[in-house]
Amino acid sequence: MTRRTACLMTASLLAFSSPALTQETVVLSVCQDGLEGGASQTHEDMGRFLSGNWRMSAGGTGLTLGVNVMNVTLSWDEASETLMLSGQGMTAPLHPISYNLSEEGDAPFDMSTEALTPTGMSDGDVESLNGCANAPRYYWQVDSGTEKSWGGFMFYENDRATGFMANSAGGSRNVFMTR
Secondary structure, rough: OOHHHHHHHHHHHOOOOOOHHHOOOOOOOOOOOOOOOOOOOOOHHHHHHHOEEEEEEEEEOOOOEEEEEEEEEEEOOOOOOOEEEEEEEEEEEEEEEEEOOOOOOOOOOOOOHHHHHHOOOOOOHHHHHOOOOOOOOEEEEEEEEOOOEEEEEEEEOOEEEEEEEEEOOEEEEEEEEOO
């Protein structure tokens, strides 16, 4: 086979390849375009990427004492097209937030980097540490009568997240999750 024939065959294969195959998104990192980044990454893409078993360590702050350690699962729910958090008898949808460094975002409570990191890091601190200018953030809320709990996570590496959880009784915890 001549070089010219080989080049023509390669060009033909590329020209007639399936569009679905060439446009499929593969998420390699939580910082790949960020959740709010380019059109190549969607809530579903990120939800599927984050799905799996995680270990959560939640240290008490203020009046809440001790450290709770638990296994949680993140899973993509096809029916609702939502990333779900489940563990310790609780199931809650994780809502992605639109958050670009200096904006407030659309969560019902503070989802700033300062609120999501136990040491109150800034956006610049996180970006300097991992190169992620816009780490994906999710919040959750659970209501049971008059009792409420809520929380938020920021995924700053493929296998690490930080955040908080709180409840209407005044308890609060810093959260660290690993895969």
